[in-house]
Amino acid sequence: MEVKSVIPENDKIIEVFITRHSQKIYNFIFSKVLDKNITEDIFQETFIKMVKTLKKGEYSEEGKFLSWVMRIAHNLVIDHFRQTQRKRIFRNFEDFSFLSGIEDGSPDAEKHLIRQQTENRVKRLIEELPPDQQDVIIMRIYRDMTFKEISEEMGVNINTSLGRMRYALTNLRKIAKRNNISI
Known part of the structure; x- marks a missing residue:
């Protein structure tokens, strides 16, 4: 559940957020996918997307920051299930x-x-x-x-x-x- 080198040293605010909320986000993802490896992958991708969006200046402060990050995680969980669901084309x-x-x-x-x-x-x-x-x-x-x-x-x-x-x-x-x- 550790975030790998996507946080620059000078971004202490992001680091504090991750430290404070990572367990909540990890638990949310795990409750949906029920697989530790998949949870870790989606968890990592969530924080990568968050940091990239912040670095590009594309985050708009319309709501709570945690809700926004949880929405990113939620969307990635949905993407995961869509990808696994469409692996087969039904003909039967x-x-x-x-x-x-x-x-x-x-x-x-x-x-x-x-x-x-x-x-x-x-x-x-x-x-x-x-x-x-x-x-x-x-x-x-x-x-x-x-x-x-x-x-x-x-x-x-x-x-x-x-x-x-x-x-x-x-x-x-x-x-x-x-x-x-x-x-």
Whole structure:
């Protein structure tokens, strides 16, 4: 949990802040990732970003300094989970549920059946798309990735990933119309 040589000797204020708040920030990060090595990496990156921002003069004193540093740590934790989540491109539709966020929690058999039928229809529609369009749909809608993240994951420029999404949506409409499915 030690900060490695990013603090110049003449910046005693930063050093005092780190000494005073490092354990709180470290514990916050660890509570989210539950891994000592990852926590240490994110902890280091948090303070590197803090010092770089201060050195560039880009910090604006709109709120509390500790809250700002905690926000940096929080964003780095989110970045970590996004990176680990997008390591795989899903093509196997059994790996996730399309409508998992739409449930109302009631054990209604009819609602469950309708939900299952809708999921199956959506799966069949997506399976008819070309693989690159399937990937874009899954990454954008079901994995909540940005187009920038999608373009990096697929190794294409952002305009290509945007175009693939546009074609995928157009093709989904055509496939649904051809199969008399309203969407």
